[in-house]
Amino acid sequence: MMWLAWRQFRVHLIVGAASLSVIAVYLVTLGTQIRDTYDGYLVQCESRGNCAELMSQFHREFRDLLLFLNGGLLFLLPAVLGLFWGAPLIARELENGTHRLAWNQSVTRRRWFAVKLLVVGLATLAVSGLVSALLTWAASPVDDVAGDRFTALVFGARDIVPVAYAVFAVILGVVLGILVRRTLAAMALTLLIFVVVQVVTPNMVRPHMMAPVTLSKPMTAEAIIEGGAHSQGLGGLRNEPTVKGVTIPDAWVTSHSELRTSDGQPLDMDRFDECLSTGNEFDDAAHCLGDLDLHVEVAYQPNDRYWSFQWIESAIFFALSAALAGIGAWRIRRNVT
Incomplete structure (x- = not known):
């Protein structure tokens, strides 16, 4: 049975191996280039002493390229595997009617399904794991x-989480193929659901995986200017007395309150607007607000929780994958004829 599953899947594996080879060569080359450039900036840092500006320049040099690659690993690779490895795996046999022959042999349906899922699952682990490891290293x-x-695009494209995403996308495609019995329909649904999950997870699920640390951060003029440098603005979409881009060193800020006065009450909107109308520069408004003894309540996750979040999110997606696999096995055994 394993030999037959390999024979049926060999074209996908050959294409995947060829693509993986190209990606691996590129990422190794990129990683070497990044390290050589970094070493060059370190030499300049030692001679000129302006390390902060030089490191910022180094980051900007590779930022856009890495954002593109992060998006590829976060969205494109799992989606492609789900579409072309997962969705057609069973749906094509159901669509073509070849399942009637496969299911009338000595091998039970459940074993037939388990072996096919094992082959595609191991291939998915290998491909996504190697790409994730190389991009993380580079x-x-x-x-x-x-x-x-x-950061959403960085966290979801590093270490073990991308592997969990890829396995989930593939098994999601397999199970949808069993349910709808049409390859193209299964591919479309796989893409739709996977994109929705990838949007919901970092925005609505990840911030609540662990209880955040909270603190009250004084909003001095310097802190407001720092926030403005990250987000270019004051006030929210609902025109509230807020500072965008509040940061905590070495931490991920998940939420923060509106500007509050020393007694804990929200800053009066008229007073906020009065500061915004002071002068023509952002710094003028920042200094006006800084003189009011304001603060914000901040909830954040320290960077040293990174691996805890990686393991928790990976466990969630592996558990969802296992649940989907169980649904697929039950559906084939009970309801597919």
Whole structure:
């Protein structure tokens, strides 16, 4: 049975291996280039002494490229595997009617399904794991300088989480293929559901995986200017007295309150607007607000929780994959004829 599953899947594996070879060569070359560039900046840092500006320049040099690669590993690779490895795996046999022959042999349906799922699952682990490891290695100097490991595009494209995403996408495609019995329909649903999950997880699930640390951060003029440098603005979409881009060193800020006065009450909107109308520069408004003894309540996750979040999120997606596999096995055994 294993030999037959390999024979049926060999074209996908050959294409995957060829693509993986190209990706691996590129990422190794990129990682070497990043390290050589980083070493060059370190030499300049030692001679000129302006390390902060030089490291910022180093980060900007590779930022856009790595954002593109992060998006590829976070969205494109799992989606492609789910679409072309997962969705057609059973749906094509159901669509073509070849399942009637396969299911009338000495091998039970459940074993037939388990072996096919094992082959595609192991291939998915190998491909996604190697790509994730290479991209993590290649980008590590830039990530260390940036210090933003919880950024959605960075967190979801590093270490073990991308592997969990890929396995989930593939098994999701397999199970949808069993349910809808049409390859194209299963591919479309796989893409739709996977994209929705990838949008919901970092915004609605990840911030609540662990209880955040909270503190009250004084909003001095310097802190407000720092926030403005990250987000270019004051006030929210609902025109509230807020500062965008509040940061905590070595941490991921998950939420923060509106500007509050020393007695804990929200800053009066008229007073906020009065500061915004002071002068024509952002710094003028920042200094006006800084003189009011304001603060914000901040909830954040320290960077040293990074691996805890990686393991928790990976466990969630592996558990969802196992549950989907169980649904697929039950559906084939009970309801598919």
